[in-house]
Each structure stands twice: as C-alpha cells, then as structure tokens.
Amino acid sequence: MSDISVNDSVYEANMGDYFALLKPRVMSLVVFTALVGLLVAPVPVHPFIGFVGILCIAVGAGASGALNMWWDADIDSQMKRTAGRPIPSGRVAPGEALAIGLALSSFAIVLLALATNFLAAFLLAFTVFFYAVIYSMWLKRSTPQNIVIGGAAGAFPPMIGWAIATGGVSIESVLMFGLIFMWTPPHFWSLALFVKSDYGNAGVPMLTETHGRDATRRHILIYMLLLVPVALGLGLTSIGGPIYMSVAVIMNAWFLKGSYDIWRRTDADCEADKHAVEINAFKVSLYYLFLHFGALLAEAALRPYGLGGW
Numbered sequence: 001m002s003d004i005s006v007n008d009s010v011y012e013a014n015m016g017d018y019f020a021l022l023k024p025r026v027m028s029l030v031v032f033t034a035l036v037g038l039l040v041a042p043v044p045v046h047p048f049i050g051f052v053g054i055l056c057i058a059v060g061a062g063a064s065g066a067l068n069m070w071w072d073a074d075i076d077s078q079m080k081r082t083a084g085r086p087i088p089s090g091r092v093a094p095g096e097a098l099a100i101g102l103a104l105s106s107f108a109i110v111l112l113a114l115a116t117n118f119l120a121a122f123l124l125a126f127t128v129f130f131y132a133v134i135y136s137m138w139l140k141r142s143t144p145q146n147i148v149i150g151g152a153a154g155a156f157p158p159m160i161g162w163a164i165a166t167g168g169v170s171i172e173s174v175l176m177f178g179l180i181f182m183w184t185p186p187h188f189w190s191l192a193l194f195v196k197s198d199y200g201n202a203g204v205p206m207l208t209e210t211h212g213r214d215a216t217r218r219h220i221l222i223y224m225l226l227l228v229p230v231a232l233g234l235g236l237t238s239i240g241g242p243i244y245m246s247v248a249v250i251m252n253a254w255f256l257k258g259s260y261d262i263w264r265r266t267d268a269d270c271e272a273d274k275h276a277v278e279i280n281a282f283k284v285s286l287y288y289l290f291l292h293f294g295a296l297l298a299e300a301a302l303r304p305y306g307l308g309g310w
C-alpha cells in the first residue's frame with residue numbers, strides 16, 4: 001500500500017464508520033444474489049442453516065470490502081466519491097480495517113465450513129481472496145481489464161448460495177455466475193463515463209483513461225451483447241420459467257437500449273445533457289440485476305403451486 005494522507009491525530013470512529021468499511025450498499029445486492037442462489041436450488045435447506053450460510057456470505061463480503069478499503073486508502077483519498085470513506089477521512093486506522101477484514105473473513109469462512117460444506121467455504125474463501133488480492137492488489141492498478149477479470153469476484157455469491165444447498169456446482173449456478181460476470185462491465189463502465197476525472201486523478205488505469213471514452217462506449221455495447229444470451233440462456237434451465245423470461249426480455253431490451261444510446265454518443269452530447277444517458281444506464285444496470293434474480297426467486301416461490309418454472 002502506498003502513502004495515504006490521513007489525520008495523524010486521534011481516530012474518532014463510530015459504529016457507522018465500521019459499518020461503512022463493509023461497503024453495505026453494494027454488498028446488499030451481492031447478498032441478495034447469494035440468497036437467491038440458495039433458495040432456487042433444488043435441495044431444500046433447513047432455514048437455520050440457510051440463515052447462517054447467508055450471514056457468512058454477508059460477513060465475508062463485508063470483510064472483503066474492509067480489506068479493499070485498507071489496500072485502496074491511497075486511491076480513495078484522491079477521489080471525490082471516496083475521500084469521505086472511514087480511512088481516508090482519518091476516522092478509522094488502516095491497521096484496524098485490516099484486522100477487521102482478516103478477522104471477519106476468517107470467521108465467516110470457518111463458520112461456513114462447519115455449518116454447511118467444504119465447497120461452499122472454499123468458494124467463499126476464494127471470492128474474498130479474488131476481490132482483496134487479485135482485483136484490489138493486482139488488477140485494479142495494473143490493467144484496464146481490471147473490472148472484467150475482477151468482476152468474477154462479484155459473480156461467485158449465487159454459486160456459493162447454490163453450493164450451500166447442493167454441495168455442488170451446476171449449469172444453473174455457472175449461468176448465474178455468467179450473468180453477473182457479463183453484467184459487471186456495462187454496470188461499471190457506464191459509471192466510469194460520468195466519474196471519469198476521479199479515476200484519472202487517482203491514477204487508476206480505467207478503460208476511460210487508457211483507451212478513451214469512445215472505446216469504453218464500444219466495450220459497453222459489446223459486453224451487453226454478450227450478456228443477452230447468458231441472461232436468456234439462464235431462463236431455459238431448470239430454474240427459469242415464463243416469469244423470468246418475461247423479465248429478462250424486458251430488462252435486456254431496456255439495458256440494451258441504454259448501451260446502444262451510450263455507444264452512439266459523443267463527448268459533446270455528454271456535456272450537453274450532463275451525462276443523463278450514462279447515469280440512466282447505470283441505474284438500469286442495478287434494476288437489471290435485482291429483477292433477474294428477483295424473477296428467479298418468484299419462479300421458485302410459485303413452483304409449489306404449479307405456477308413457476310417451465
């Protein structure tokens with residue numbers, strides 16, 4: 001970790017600061033996808049075991065957020081969006097964040113192994129490692145493909161949920177992984193298009209900086225086109241059904257339209273409407289993922305009544 005400028009006086013953290021270390025807003029969607037992975041699996045899980053399993057994923061995800069904030073404190077201190085985070089603002093000591101991240105992730109992995117199975121615990125450990133080490137420590141600062149490869153970390157949670165229930169991996173869990181994996185680039189790059197200068201200032205090699213905004217627009221559309229067959233393909237598996245397919249068709253058309261609109265834009269267009277199209281596409285990306293997983297859940301919930309599924 002390189003130098004960071006923090007207040008060298010007393011660290012005055014409150015509970016909210018420690019909670020913020022866990023990146024709760026982003027992780028809420030991560031935990032939701034894990035919960036869906038667990039609930040749509042064909043093997044019923046005892047509610048208490050299911051609860052403990054999801055708790056472990058939530059704690060592990062939060063812990064990986066704390067490890068990311070510990071490592072990235074120098075970057076975060078240079079970006080307007082992140083300068084107010086607990087470490088760069090001097091409210092939490094870096095060492096404290098590291099200790100919290102290591103303690104919580106170890107706790108979550110061990111508890112998951114004891115309460116469920118080795119595969120689920122292994123996948124959680126790998127995910128924490130992937131986000132904290134492979135993405136944060138290595139890829140983020142070294143390649144504009146950082147979020148494409150690093151995005152795999154965010155794609156594992158439904159696979160962990162599925163593994164808690166079944167003890168295995170399947171085409172369904174691989175496609176849930178694929179859905180988040182292909183979704184991450186358009187999700188993130190649409191955001192990078194309207195917070196561009198921030199990453200530039202911090203020296204993070206985001207695609208917008210290294211290859212320019214036109215290349216980023218092109219990449220958003222390409223990944224979106226790759227995302228559509230994965231999203232529709234998931235609907236053809238045992239966990240899909242008419243509800244999922246209807247949601248997928250509508251949301252893919254919507255997000256595709258957003259990506260197409262971004263692709264057609266110039267910097268002058270962006271200046272003129274203050275990035276309204278990019279901001280809108282970023283918001284659509286959040287609805288997109290939430291509704292796909294929500295629809296999978298609806299299929300599973302209605303199946304006992306003969307309604308969900310094919």
Ligand code: HEM
Nearest residue numbers: 025026029030033147150151154155180184188191286289
């Ligand atoms: C490498 C992959 C990813 C990158 C680089 C990324 C980056 C970002 C950034 C920079 C924000 C801006 C706001 C913030 O910091 O809170 C954001 C927001 C968000 N991301 Fe991602 N993201 C990634 C993957 C994911 C994944 C896998 C999920 C969930 C499954 C997710 C869910 C969200 C949510 C829910 C928000 C909105 C948070 C809010 O309301 O403030 N992201 N993302």
Ligand SMILES: CC(C)=CCC/C(C)=C/CC/C(C)=C/COP(=O)(O)OP(=O)(O)O
Nearest residue numbers: 026030057060061064068127128131153154
């Ligand atoms: C179960 C488990 C361990 C889940 C982890 C899920 C995971 C890796 C989510 C990644 C989401 C995320 C906030 C990426 C942000 O990138 P960034 O950290 O570069 O964003 P920033 O600029 O906001 O710090």
